[in-house]
Amino acid sequence: MPAFQLSERQKGSILVFVLVFAIVVGAAAFALVAESNAGLKLRQMENKNYRTLVDCLNGLDIARNAVETSNYDSDGHNLALWNIDSSADGAPGASPLVDNSRVTVTISYLGSFWYELTSIASSNDGEISKEVKERVRERDFFSRYALFIENGDVRVGDTTSYYGPVHVNKNVIFNDSVSGVGAQVYGFMSSTVPFTFNSNAESETQFYQGYADDLGKDGWIDLPDSKAVEDYKNDTGAYGGSGTVLWTTGSGGNLVELRKGPGGFSVNGNVYTYITMSFDKATKTQYIQFTIRNTSGAVIFTSTLTSDYQMPDPAILHVEKAIMGLKGEIRGAATVVSETDDINISADLYYVDDEGDHPMIFDPLNPSNTNYLPNPNYEGNAVLGLIAYQDILYTGAEDDKNLEINGAIMAMTGQVKWGGSGDKDHLRVFGARISDGQTYRSSGSSGGYNDSGVYVYDDNLRVSPPPKYLPVEKPLFLGFQVVR
Amino acid sequence: MREKSRGMTIIEVMISLTIVTMMIGLVTGALANYLRMTAAVRNTVEIVGQHEKILRMIRSEMEQSSANRFQKQWWIEGGETTLRFKKLSGFVVDAGGNPSMSWSSDIAYGLDAEGFVTRTQNGVTEKIAGNVTELRFTEIDNGRVRINLTNERGNLERNTRTVLSTAAEVTPRN
Numbered sequence: 303m304p305a306f307q308l309s310e311r312q313k314g315s316i317l318v319f320v321l322v323f324a325i326v327v328g329a330a331a332f333a334l335v336a337e338s339n340a341g342l343k344l345r346q347m348e349n350k351n352y353r354t355l356v357d358c359l360n361g362l363d364i365a366r367n368a369v370e371t372s373n374y375d376s377d378g379h380n381l382a383l384w385n386i387d388s389s390a391d392g393a394p395g396a397s398p399l400v401d402n403s404r405v406t407v408t409i410s411y412l413g414s415f416w417y418e419l420t421s422i423a424s425s426n427d428g429e430i431s432k433e434v435k436e437r438v439r440e441r442d443f444f445s446r447y448a449l450f451i452e453n454g455d456v457r458v459g460d461t462t463s464y465y466g467p468v469h470v471n472k473n474v475i476f477n478d479s480v481s482g483v484g485a486q487v488y489g490f491m492s493s494t495v496p497f498t499f500n501s502n503a504e505s506e507t508q509f510y511q512g513y514a515d516d517l518g519k520d521g522w523i524d525l526p527d528s529k530a531v532e533d534y535k536n537d538t539g540a541y542g543g544s545g546t547v548l549w550t551t552g553s554g555g556n557l558v559e560l561r562k563g564p565g566g567f568s569v570n571g572n573v574y575t576y577i578t579m580s581f582d583k584a585t586k587t588q589y590i591q592f593t594i595r596n597t598s599g600a601v602i603f604t605s606t607l608t609s610d611y612q613m614p615d616p617a618i619l620h621v622e623k624a625i626m627g628l629k630g631e632i633r634g635a636a637t638v639v640s641e642t643d644d645i646n647i648s649a650d651l652y653y654v655d656d657e658g659d660h661p662m663i664f665d666p667l668n669p670s671n672t673n674y675l676p677n678p679n680y681e682g683n684a685v686l687g688l689i690a691y692q693d694i695l696y697t698g699a700e701d702d703k704n705l706e707i708n709g710a711i712m713a714m715t716g717q718v719k720w721g722g723s724g725d726k727d728h729l730r731v732f733g734a735r736i737s738d739g740q741t742y743r744s745s746g747s748s749g750g751y752n753d754s755g756v757y758v759y760d761d762n763l764r765v766s767p768p769p770k771y772l773p774v775e776k777p778l779f780l781g782f783q784v785v786r
Numbered sequence: 787m788r789e790k791s792r793g794m795t796i797i798e799v800m801i802s803l804t805i806v807t808m809m810i811g812l813v814t815g816a817l818a819n820y821l822r823m824t825a826a827v828r829n830t831v832e833i834v835g836q837h838e839k840i841l842r843m844i845r846s847e848m849e850q851s852s853a854n855r856f857q858k859q860w861w862i863e864g865g866e867t868t869l870r871f872k873k874l875s876g877f878v879v880d881a882g883g884n885p886s887m888s889w890s891s892d893i894a895y896g897l898d899a900e901g902f903v904t905r906t907q908n909g910v911t912e913k914i915a916g917n918v919t920e921l922r923f924t925e926i927d928n929g930r931v932r933i934n935l936t937n938e939r940g941n942l943e944r945n946t947r948t949v950l951s952t953a954a955e956v957t958p959r960n
Binding site (some may be wrong): 348352355412413414415416418435436439760761764765766779780781782783784 | 839845847849850875877881882883885887952959960
């Protein structure tokens with residue numbers, strides 16, 4: 303008898319078994335191939351997606367470069383933008399700024415110097431499309447710099463710290479008076495000529511965000527063609543139909559007036575003006591107090607904290623001659639202007655929120671350069687601009703060894719410098735400094751803030767400059783958005 | 787005749803077996819080594835690809851956020867393990883020429899207990915990539931975030947484990 307014999311009923315079962323086995327193996331093989339293909343397609347789709355986004359971003363970069371390197375016309379328009387679309391009609395200009403086989407960038411004027419760049423790229427097979435937008439203002443403001451010097455070198459002491467961008471249209475000179483200690487530069491620093499490092503300053507100075515000492519000049523205010531300081535007088539609205547005279551004396555060439563308008567205050571006449579700003583936490587009201595002296599130094603007017611002296615927000619405070627003293631606290635937005643002369647910062651000048659908190663905390667007992675730090679409790683949005691036709695002077699209070707300034711301070715034809723007497727300790731600036739000439743915080747035998755100076759850029763100035771602040775011929779990019 | 791047709795001696799058999807065993811050993815060793823190297827390379831390539839994917843996702847979204855003092859839209863939480871932020875969703879210019887930006891709901895990137903990088907928005911959590919042993923976010927300087935990412939793949943006992951770390955910095959552009 304054979305060892306293995308199939309009955310009639312079992313005949314064909316091996317064939318069925320082989321068939322089932324073949325189907326199972328075949329299905330498994332098919333599933334593996336399908337999975338592999340699906341994985342491959344997913345990878346290909348991801349790569350295609352990414353490549354298309356990169357094309358889109360590259361197109362935007364090309365457009366940014368064209369806008370950044372463009373010339374400006376006499377009205378202050380960026381020609382790369384203005385020539386393509388000068389009508390705020392909600393539609394892009396007739397021709398794109400960038401147009402090649404991979405990406406198209408169109409421009410649409412939004413109004414008030416703002417444009418929208420729209421970059422659209424598609425994959426080669428048209429399956430994927432990406433869209434990225436970015437907005438640009440034709441002209442940024444001078445408050446974009448932590449420090450800008452038009453016509454003078456900057457001397458950097460080895461106990462100095464810079465936070466935020468610094469540009470000098472001349473040279474940056476690093477001094478080395480303390481062995482083993484160097485300046486700390488936390489923002490990008492640039493100049494038009496190679497930096498000068500004295501003694502060991504080169505090895506002791508720390509640059510945390512890079513530097514370039516061979517850049518071209520950045521634009522400065524062309525006084526005859528751009529908004530000059532005298533325009534601020536009209537910006538107050540004090541001399542139009544809505545303006546009122548709060549106080550006046552003299553007549554003819556000796557006329558002195560203190561006026562108020564919907565946009566701010568104006569002091570006109572040959573007097574010395576002292577300004578104190580104060581914020582009443584209880585009523586949430588911002589006041590301004592004026593003390594006016596004649597040229598002999600005698601007080602001829604002092605205002606009181608009444609409703610007449612509530613500051614609008616935003617406010618322009620225009621003074622024709624010198625502001626001999628400026629101090630206090632501000633909750634809103636204001637720009638203080640001396641049309642023809644200096645501004646003396648006579649004591650601390652700082653931002654507050656509704657609770658009276660300051661944006662920065664200064665610990666004078668901490669010897670390190672990082673002793674001026676953001677206050678996490680601050681919840682305000684104050685911004686202050688100072689524009690002096692001549693100098694901005696750190697005079698400080700007699701009974702205070704330290705001085706704190708919050709704001710973007712600008713000396714259009716002069717310097718931002720020490721202007722007091724005696725030896726002081728620490729200077730802290732939270733904001734921006736812009737000047738025509740050299741800037742310094744002490745001057746040897748004349749005293750000054752000898753111990754340290756820390757300058758922290760207020761990043762808010764990038765988006766919210768002080769009211770009517772002066773613009774620079776550089777675009778401001780903002781509003782980056784991947785739409786799809 | 788008998789002399790010519792004799793078989794192999796035990797010595798000859800042993801030598802032959804030894805040579806064959808050694809050759810098999812060498813080939814097997816080389817093959818195992820090759821497989822280990824292939825696995826390590828494959829692991830590295832896969833991890834690099836995964837890191838690129840994760841960082842690309844986080845970066846492309848995070849760049850649409852803002853580090854501005856008054857409108858900072860990102861926060862590091864949970865002992866540097868979670869990055870939460872909002873990204874730009876709208877931009878208008880008001881009558882005074884001032885820009886006004888609106889922001890998305892919160893987006894959070896983190897690492898779950900199973901080693902997956904996750905993205906959560908509006909209560910919906912997506913798993914982005916697995917086998918991640920470390921995802922750490924650190925605030926550096928003014929308005930920048932550093933992302934540290936570490937992956938492990940393979941088997942330690944088989945000597946095929948690959949550990950790779952990547953660091954990247956992102957600056958919000960708004």
